[in-house]
Amino acid sequence: MTNTLKAWATPLAIGAFTISTVTGLLIFFDIEMGMIEPVHKWVSWLLVGGVLFHVTANWKQFSGYFSKKPALAIIGTALVVTALSMLPQFGEQKKENPGKVVGQLLEASSLETVALVVKSTPGELVTKLAQNGIVVGDQSLSIKQIALNNKKSPRALLGVIVKDVKSAGPEKGDQD
Secondary structure (H helix, E strand, C coil): CCCHHHHHHHHHHHHHHHHHHHHHHHHHHCCCCCHHHHHHHHHHHHHHHHHHHHHEEEEEHHHHHCCCHHHHHHCCCCCCHHHHHHHHHEEEECCCCCCHHHHHHHHHHHHHHHHHHHCCCHHHHHHHHHHHCCCCCCEEEEEHHHHHHHCHHHHHHHHHHCCCCCCCCCCCCCCC
16 A cells, blocks of 8 residues: 555656745746746645655655654744745735726716716716616716626626727827
């Protein structure tokens, strides 16, 4: 049983470690293309499993480290760093996603205000929303309230509103 476990536990740990290391380094350097982040998160579980199986298969050798001072110092330091990393005062303040903030601000804004942002009129937006089955009773209501009245999500309404809106390029900008 132990030989069978050793035959695949160590290669599993090495393979998962390689993937986790490469994807972790890419994330560290903000190179987050394709499936890097989800692969990193999910393969980390394989790494945990591979290491647990590896330790189980090599328990005699592993337990020997608990009698050596340098090994205990390294393991102890790793445990302290792990515990400290979970304390909120040592972490960065969570930065709010700017796109999410803008979306929340638009959801809280009236249809009249959103019309100004998308360079349209409230009447044009009322028509656009009506074509998508959304009834606007009062143009001074917030997008969130109009969505609630129509049993829709505010994001869905904003999606309808910004559909086909041409973004002002850097060379054109806002000329107001």
